[in-house]
Amino acid sequence: MIRHLVTFSTAAALVAAAACSKPAAAPPAPAHPNLSGSWVRPLGDREVGGLPPVNEIPLTPWAAAKFKAERPAAGENQDFANTTDPSLRYADPNGYPRISLHPMRFKLIQTDDYVYQLWEYNQNWRQIALNVPPDPDPALTWYGNAVGKWEGDTLVVDSVGYKDSTWLDARGLPHTQDLHLVERIHRMGENLAFDVTFEDPGAFTKPWTAHLIFKPAPDGSMTENIYTISDELRFRERFLQQKAAIPIRR
């Protein structure tokens, strides 16, 4: 027993001596800025940018006519009772980038291989695969097929493969399934900036860019906030006296 204690004490002394003689190496600096955290574009905050006014977006004749025919639930031409907004009429997922314009936070999780955006609204999420080639034949999805790579301190994200049934924003801005987004994501002081370039020959006569600023949001647990077609129909039944055409959960 005593022999074991002596051996242990000697070993501990040697370890301590080694530690004293050679300073511990500093942890390696992170290869890229850390974008992780919870982020939000607070409602009514004029600093957070957004998509430009529609008259500044170079719509093709097809897109202009489609936009004019839509009946959004917000903005100048709003008609909530008879809206054509797919996210209200069918409770469809918002799609991208519309979900990022929603005034609820998202959590960004950054790993060596992927960056994930987890939106609190409807618990939707997208993944950005890092340092891999784009999928040459992506399936059409609500949130697209995104790949990313670092250019200095900026994460450059290239995405395609978006279903054309979504709106780009709550105003009813349309796009086709050829939508191609290039996003440059970078820190701007304590905030997070997304500079988004929209390319879509069917909807836009030339590429255009939007600047979105996200501010730090309280981190921690995300709240479950799942919105279903029953929720929407029940709301309409109670507040608008609209009779639901299908059975709804109450």
Place this chain on the structure above:
Amino acid sequence: MRSRVICVVAGTVAALLVCTSALAHHGAASIYDLSKETTIKATVTEYVWTNPHVEIGISPNGGTTTELLLELGSPPNIRNRGWTSRSVKPGDVVTVTFHPGLRGAKIGVVMKLITADGKELRA
């Protein structure tokens, strides 16, 4: 005079901020009169923590059935403003300020509410 102007401007900005929260509701401008505010003391008849927006039923006459149906924001958004799923309950007497429904509809969108124990909650 100058301080009075500042007060008016500050009040306007505050009002805009309050309106901004109300405008978070889908279709708010097409179903509520956002230029009007109504404040009443009423009894809570129901409080439903749900999507798309939390609902409060009230009875201005102290009854137990909903005579006026009010909406708040979505659960995460109003949680950030201090609301919880137990902020009020049926039977509570509250003072609530809201934009009333258009065309006499018995609905409204809440701007603020003072709970039975005096706590002010903004929507």
